[in-house]
Amino acid sequence: MSNEETPHKKRSSHVEDAEEIREVFGALNEAIPKLISGLIGSLYSPESAGNVATAIGRFYTKLIEEGIPKEVALKMTENYVSALDFKKIMSIASDGAKGGGDIRIEIDEDEEE
Numbered sequence: 001m002s003n004e005e006t007p008h009k010k011r012s013s014h015v016e017d018a019e020e021i022r023e024v025f026g027a028l029n030e031a032i033p034k035l036i037s038g039l040i041g042s043l044y045s046p047e048s049a050g051n052v053a054t055a056i057g058r059f060y061t062k063l064i065e066e067g068i069p070k071e072v073a074l075k076m077t078e079n080y081v082s083a084l085d086f087k088k089i090m091s092i093a094s095d096g097a098k099g100g101g102d103i104r105i106e107i108d109e110d111e112e113e
Helices: 007-043 046-065 070-083 086-100
Strands: none
Touching: 046 070
16 A cells, blocks of 8 residues: 555545634634724723833924924924824724735645645
């Protein structure tokens, strides 16, 4: 007897591999939206909003303390806040999760290696 696998065993192995991959992606399809929802909830909580406001205020105040003119400090703060555009970041992440849909894996069982 040779050590080579028969075509039936190869197909069976491919089918088992595909089923395992489907299970993994199925779990990811459930976990990722929950993770994104949790992140959105934590970013937009009252406590988080307070922390963001405090950080923005400290940023502006520190610029003024360091001698930056108020007009320039205000512009720098506006740029700082625009970099913290969580809504845009989460929208991109959410659209990616929604648009991606289910991952489909197909195997041609008649194909031999």
